[in-house]
Amino acid sequence: MQTNLDRVVEALTGKLGDNLFSCCLYGSAVRGNLQEGVSDLNLLIVLKVSNSEAHQHIAEAIGDLRGVDPFILGLPGFERSVRAFAAKFASIKRNYRLLHGADPLAQVEISAVLERFLCEQALRNLRLRLVYAYVTRAREKTYGRFLIKSVTPIFLRLSEVLRLEGIVIPVDFADRLPIFQKHFGFETAVLGELLDAKLGRQSIPEHDAEKWHVRLFPIVDAVLHWIEARWNDSAPA
Numbered sequence: 001m002q003t004n005l006d007r008v009v010e011a012l013t014g015k016l017g018d019n020l021f022s023c024c025l026y027g028s029a030v031r032g033n034l035q036e037g038v039s040d041l042n043l044l045i046v047l048k049v050s051n052s053e054a055h056q057h058i059a060e061a062i063g064d065l066r067g068v069d070p071f072i073l074g075l076p077g078f079e080r081s082v083r084a085f086a087a088k089f090a091s092i093k094r095n096y097r098l099l100h101g102a103d104p105l106a107q108v109e110i111s112a113v114l115e116r117f118l119c120e121q122a123l124r125n126l127r128l129r130l131v132y133a134y135v136t137r138a139r140e141k142t143y144g145r146f147l148i149k150s151v152t153p154i155f156l157r158l159s160e161v162l163r164l165e166g167i168v169i170p171v172d173f174a175d176r177l178p179i180f181q182k183h184f185g186f187e188t189a190v191l192g193e194l195l196d197a198k199l200g201r202q203s204i205p206e207h208d209a210e211k212w213h214v215r216l217f218p219i220v221d222a223v224l225h226w227i228e229a230r231w232n233d234s235a236p237a
Helices: 002-019 052-062 078-084 086-094 112-135 143-163 174-184 189-198 206-230
Strands: 020-026 041-047 068-074 096-101
Touching (some): 002 020, 002 041, 002 052, 020 086, 041 096, 052 068, 068 078, 086 112, 112 143, 143 189, 143 206, 189 206
Parallel strands (some): 041 068
Antiparallel strands (some): 020 041, 020 096
16 A cells, blocks of 8 residues: 555656645555555645646556546635545645645644534435435346445444544544443444455345345434434524
């Protein structure tokens, strides 16, 4: 992972030159719970000018390296992007490392009200996509893959809800399960099994979709009801 990271950063600086305002590493590689061969290297790339030429340079720098996940923004309008993706930026700011250039997050401040609003929005979107993947499973045959891809978002969204309540969240996903159970009041066995599936220790066959959905959907739904009962100010002015 470190070799790939060094290679990409060197290529980005070489191809973009002065147009590369900043490059930051964030996510599991900084939190300390990166899973070799499973987790991505998440890069926040901020360009002085974001155009098709710069995008081509980034594509060439990344090449065919698997596991490199770029989040690319331009410096003009950066503050508005921060507001639009406030929940993501709040998460990035907690765990990131500057690799090149100026620190784009040094002056970033996000209001608690906006964070709650966007956290709830993301969780509601996750619930919508979970239901859609389930009811279209006979046609799409992708419910199992959707669940695997949703493991990290589920853990992050649930963690964010509690973090916004001032609750300390462990770094390791498995260590978060008893925290979820304590504060939300539901059994978390299915989340542990999903985590095993993401790590390749368990599979999710399409014919078992109903068994998974009947256990997972009530968890996502319960967290939204928990929010509805507590966050009365979660709409930005």
